[in-house]
Amino acid sequence: MTNNDNNKSSTGEKxxxxxxxxxxxxxxxxILIPLALWFGLRAGRKWLGGTExxxxxxxxxxxxxxxxVVIAGVIGLLAVLMMTALAFSAVRLSDRSQALGLPEGxxxxxxxxxxxxxxxxxxxxLFGNLGTQLNQIQHLTLAQTxxxxxxxxxxxxxxxxxxxxxxxxxxxxxxxxKAKGSRDAAKAQExxxxxxxxxxxxxxLYTVDRYVGPSRGSEDLAKQVITTISTxxxxxxxxxxxxxxxxxxxxxxxxxSSSSPAITKQPTDVSVSAGDAAEFxxxxxxxxxxxxxxxxxxxxxxxxxxxxxxxxxxxxVKTSDTGxxxxxxxxxxxxxxxSTVAQLTVA
Numbered sequence: 001m002t003n004n005d006n007n008k009s010s011t012g013e014k015x016x017x018x019x020x021x022x023x024x025x026x027x028x029x030x031i032l033i034p035l036a037l038w039f040g041l042r043a044g045r046k047w048l049g050g051t052e053x054x055x056x057x058x059x060x061x062x063x064x065x066x067x068x069v070v071i072a073g074v075i076g077l078l079a080v081l082m083m084t085a086l087a088f089s090a091v092r093l094s095d096r097s098q099a100l101g102l103p104e105g106x107x108x109x110x111x112x113x114x115x116x117x118x119x120x121x122x123x124x125x126l127f128g129n130l131g132t133q134l135n136q137i138q139h140l141t142l143a144q145t146x147x148x149x150x151x152x153x154x155x156x157x158x159x160x161x162x163x164x165x166x167x168x169x170x171x172x173x174x175x176x177x178k179a180k181g182s183r184d185a186a187k188a189q190e191x192x193x194x195x196x197x198x199x200x201x202x203x204x205l206y207t208v209d210r211y212v213g214p215s216r217g218s219e220d221l222a223k224q225v226i227t228t229i230s231t232x233x234x235x236x237x238x239x240x241x242x243x244x245x246x247x248x249x250x251x252x253x254x255x256x257s258s259s260s261p262a263i264t265k266q267p268t269d270v271s272v273s274a275g276d277a278a279e280f281x282x283x284x285x286x287x288x289x290x291x292x293x294x295x296x297x298x299x300x301x302x303x304x305x306x307x308x309x310x311x312x313x314x315x316x317v318k319t320s321d322t323g324x325x326x327x328x329x330x331x332x333x334x335x336x337x338x339s340t341v342a343q344l345t346v347a
Contacts, residue, residue, distance in 0.1 A: 135212045145206045155209040159202040167195035260335040261286040267342035274319050281311040288332045296325040322346040
């Protein structure tokens with residue numbers, strides 16, 4: 001193996017491991033970026049304020065989760081494309097004239113498919129959130145609770161009872177600490193008193209879980225978004241499939257003219273002595289060529305059996321063969337061409 005071959009082998013090996021490491025980093029990034037966004041939003045609670053419960057509910061909601069899934073999906077798709085390109089390169093099937101070295105149209109097909117998937121996710125998300133939602137309403141009086149139609153109420157519970165139970169538990173704890181003479185008895189009594197006051201304030205109040213339908217404005221907005229995205233998806237998909245067909249048609253149109261047989265060297269007249277061999281030859285370009293030599297007379301050309309090479313040879317000619325004429329018909333799937341006529345002269 002020459003030094004040049006060794007250099008090529010070393011370069012190919014380095015490219016392989018570089019591509020493999022790059023693909024691994026891309027796949028890891030697809031996981032880390034959504035996680036970083038999620039933890040970043042959680043960290044923002046310290047500056048934006050809000051309770052832990054409220055933030056957890058917001059971060060696990062459909063809008064945030066769908067956004068993170070789409071981001072992770074796009075990055076993951078890029079990682080998969082890189083791995084696929086690496087696999088094609090490893091088995092020497094890559095095409096450097098195409099994007100990522102993949103077969104022609106692969107990247108366009110992936111883009112079209114990705115848009116369709118994103119469209120489906122968006123539609124499912126929008127219609128899922130436009131369905132009936134369960135909202136919690138707190139601090140309602142009995143009259144306000146009874147004003148809500150029964151078929152819209154999923155659950156109704158008194159706010160006083162749990163607070164009374166909590167106040168009673170705190171009071172028992174305060175009494176136990178006071179009986180033991182603990183220094184924490186005063187603080188425990190303050191907590192019990194505050195809980196009792198909250199229970200009194202919650203007297204006659206209820207928390208209701210109510211079914212709420214989407215507003216007309218939300219439905220209109222969702223429809224507009226879906227219409228816009230669907231139009232974009234259809235346009236890009238149509239462009240992709242249309243361009244693919246146009247390229248295919250252009251290639252087919254170019255095929256006949258580029259691969260039709262073309263004679264570059266015509267057969268020439270041959271003069272030999274009686275008993276010698278006479279040979280006629282033709283040179284042509286094109287793919288999948290087939291040859292058929294024929295003897296030309298006044299009535300036309302007659303195919304010569306077995307004369308199907310670019311060279312036709314007569315082993316031992318006679319004086320009576322003088323004046324015979326020959327030509328060659330060359331054919332392939334793209335067309336047919338016939339050579340000029342060459343004459344045999346026997347001295």
